Amino acid sequence: xxxxxxxxxxxxxxxxxxxxxxxxxxxxxxxxxxxxxxxxxxxxxxxxxxxxxxxxxxxxxxxxxxxxxxxxxxxxxxxxxxxxxxxxxxxxxxxxxxxxxxxxxxxxxxxxxxxxxxxxxxxxxxxxxxxxxxxxxxxxxxxxxxxxxxxxxxxxxxxxxxxxxxxxxxxxxxxxxxxxxxxxxxxxxxxxxxxxxxxxxxxxxxxxxxxxxxxxxxxxxxxxxxxxxxxxxxxxxxxxxxxxxxxxxxxxxxxxxxxxxxxxxxxxxxxxxxx
Ligand code: ZN
Numbered sequence: 001x002x003x004x005x006x007x008x009x010x011x012x013x014x015x016x017x018x019x020x021x022x023x024x025x026x027x028x029x030x031x032x033x034x035x036x037x038x039x040x041x042x043x044x045x046x047x048x049x050x051x052x053x054x055x056x057x058x059x060x061x062x063x064x065x066x067x068x069x070x071x072x073x074x075x076x077x078x079x080x081x082x083x084x085x086x087x088x089x090x091x092x093x094x095x096x097x098x099x100x101x102x103x104x105x106x107x108x109x110x111x112x113x114x115x116x117x118x119x120x121x122x123x124x125x126x127x128x129x130x131x132x133x134x135x136x137x138x139x140x141x142x143x144x145x146x147x148x149x150x151x152x153x154x155x156x157x158x159x160x161x162x163x164x165x166x167x168x169x170x171x172x173x174x175x176x177x178x179x180x181x182x183x184x185x186x187x188x189x190x191x192x193x194x195x196x197x198x199x200x201x202x203x204x205x206x207x208x209x210x211x212x213x214x215x216x217x218x219x220x221x222x223x224x225x226x227x228x229x230x231x232x233x234x235x236x237x238x239x240x241x242x243x244x245x246x247x248x249x250x251x252x253x254x255x256x257x258x259x260x261x262x263x264x265x266x267x268x269x270x271x272x273x274x275x
Contacts, residue, residue: 181207
């Protein structure tokens, strides 16, 4: 079995300081949280940025500053969001303008869903443009799958040459509007997954640990962090993003599954260096 890749998502677009007073919002805070998670064993950082008030943002300047500060600290694999940030007005192209920063990965949400109380829109036109942009920029998409049809969409896009194989799929369980975090849902999706694909799980809220344990045991990978959870356990706020990473490292040790270094994660994910 491959070594375990742990991704950290320190901030997200939705989590607020009301939910966790130590939520990293500003570039320096995000870079510090990523570095701490890297030291704990994370090899991928999934990045969202915020405006100065903590609201959603896709500011290229803020992304650039955040990327610069992280790269000063460590060589963790950067995965920049293309989610667009909670309804701020953006063109399709605005959502992936930051690929000029040459991250090794970016998220690609392969369909639209009701996400909590809003519509998370990823139109076929947007996905086609994003697919072409990732190939042109040599950025590996992380295919985020919130519902079963999103995996079907990704496989269809790969057939059209808009996503390169082997693909990396991030299954997201437990979003209100998406798939519930159940073992059966994961098993169903794994049946549909292309055999050469790598995969990882996100469990929002209390589905996190059960699904993470399954991924550790079954050869998948795991994402953790304040984007997905702020509670370490019932009624206990997580100390930090790194605390979630440390717990996965500890669990993996029990399963005798070694943790991938950043270099090993690059190999597992077949990341091609930028020119
Ligand atoms: Zn995200």
